Amino acid sequence: MRSRATLFGHAIHPMLIVFPVGLLTTAVIFDVIQIFTDNPRWGDVSFGMISAGLIGGLAAALFGVIDWFGIPKGTRAKRIGLFHGFGNSFVLLLFGMSWFSRLLAPSTPSPMAIGLGVVGVILIGVTGWLGGELIARLGVSVDEGAHVNSPSSLSGQPASAVDAATRRQRA
Numbered sequence: 001m002r003s004r005a006t007l008f009g010h011a012i013h014p015m016l017i018v019f020p021v022g023l024l025t026t027a028v029i030f031d032v033i034q035i036f037t038d039n040p041r042w043g044d045v046s047f048g049m050i051s052a053g054l055i056g057g058l059a060a061a062l063f064g065v066i067d068w069f070g071i072p073k074g075t076r077a078k079r080i081g082l083f084h085g086f087g088n089s090f091v092l093l094l095f096g097m098s099w100f101s102r103l104l105a106p107s108t109p110s111p112m113a114i115g116l117g118v119v120g121v122i123l124i125g126v127t128g129w130l131g132g133e134l135i136a137r138l139g140v141s142v143d144e145g146a147h148v149n150s151p152s153s154l155s156g157q158p159a160s161a162v163d164a165a166t167r168r169q170r171a
Contacts, residue, residue, distance in 0.1 A: 003141040004070040005063045009153025011141035016060035023053030028117040040107035047106035050099045057092045077138040087127035094120040
């Protein structure tokens, strides 16, 4: 099932999710480093990463919703996509609460702020797996007829097109 929101032939949502996943996960790692080093700069950096991760997460969510509306009703993919989307919305809520609780003193996050991030990262693992299920098992955001010798998405040819080398291999 081809994605509804594409850029140069590729689905936008999977391109964007790497930013919030990386930023929010790294923010938690920096919180742990701050705990062990007692250096407040790590808290400041973590706060900035959460800020950027929330913005990136909202952008990724927008394109995820667009793609979700393109999934046929009554399918397993529609249900998995719903869990994936609501789970990631909850992740953004958790990190939003963590961000808000740090607002007055970003360099010294409370244990609650750090705990919200840890729970958020654990949930990112679950929702990321669901996203992988959508793409790898259910074919969401995958061009129809895609194969290992598909032409470039910039070529203007469908993914199902077969090049001369592939035809010779099949013969």
